[in-house]
Amino acid sequence: MESEPVSNTDVPQGSKPFSKTDGADFPPDLSYQSGFGNHFASEAIPGALPPGQNSPLICPYGLYAEQISGTSFTSPRKLNLRSWLYRIKPSVTHEPFKPRSPGHGRLVSEFDQSNSSTTPTQLRWRPADVPNSPTDFIDGLYTVCGAGSSFLRHGFAIHMYTANKSMVNSAFCNADGDFLIVPQEGRLWVITECGRLQVSPGEIAILPQGFRFTVTLPDGPSRGYVAEIFGTHFQLPDLGPIGYSIVQKFGGELFTARQDFSPFNVVAWHGNYVPYKYDLSKFCPYNTVLVDHSDPSINTVLTAPTEKPGVALLDFVIFPPRWLVAEHTFRPPYYHRNCMSEFMGLIHGGYEGFRSARLTGGRINPFAISMGDGTFLSVAKADGFLPGGASLHSCMTPHGPDTQTYEATIARGNEAGPYKITGTMAFMFESCLIPRICPWALESPLMDRDYYQCWLGLRSHFECEGTDDEQGIHILNGNDETKIPA
């Protein structure tokens, strides 16, 4: 996989609200360093990196040396993550942190009975509207569910955001964990201490614990998903402002501190602990070429492992455009109950497991999915699994294709030739921890309270002629339980 750590740093020149026409302030042709997990180096001014050592008595240009570490100092060298930043002033120079006022109220980092609950019911939410009032990335971020604790350094949180306003003269710092951001609508232009990232829907950005960053919204209204992990980092699966307000998330609470210079005044840096982004269209999916439906784990892009081999604190799995070719196989995802918990989102298009209405009359709408034989299935606009929406299937909660998808699939039988699922990008945050759900998510008007009905139409197709009843076998015939007479 190719990853793209942030672009070469330019010291930001001033700060002002961005609008849709502010693209000129953020050149579209940034160059990125590539290579997941590499050691990188970047200089905004030639010679700003000290040669041969990390912490000389006096750094070039009179810069301060400052290290940010993503692992303990004593971690084995092959696991050690840290970067050295050479900056105009050190980040320590700021006024004391104080609780942000007013508080945020919808961020959770330690999940317990006081702030969240559990249910084995299948849950699904419609996409949230972008607010009318000015809302930046911080204020627009809210926790949906999660498990564990940022204090105990084990767990995860799943957030979503809706925002319409760029952060102005403020920077966000997540001391609790790493953010994996999945924009669904609207680009994110992120200024970090290591440089800048332009992240479009279809790309992801990872902002590791501790980095300060500012999110600007060149397209205005924006929406997306965020996975946060506590106590570990993602890896590849075994396969010029006057003043800044630093907003630090610590234990799920927000604190602010004033700083009279840009937090991005890094002139050079080197190391392997950096923000990065990845274009999901570059992911090459693998799947069966003969029979059966492979497990979704083959589509894992990034994983945050636990100490148990093969068991993830959080996997980031995608379902990109791909060919389906399996013979005499039920090609949509199979019905299952998973000991892991699955939170799904949809960036664009539809997801094959959750088509909810057959399109009639040959009409094609943006939610239609080609079945490859001239027919289309569509995702209903009023409900269903929509771009910007979400679903949660917790540990051992059964789920799978809805009634229409099942019936359409078996009706097509073995006639289905190879066909390509196009124009879609769904993803899953999958965890071995069981998420607790925040009350505002459970009580949200966006919750699809009829979700369970998509499976109620699944009828028995059981046929069994000539069964004798010597052993008292009861069978299902159609929807009626029948005891065949002996």
Ligand SMILES: [Fe+2]
């Ligand atoms: Fe699943």
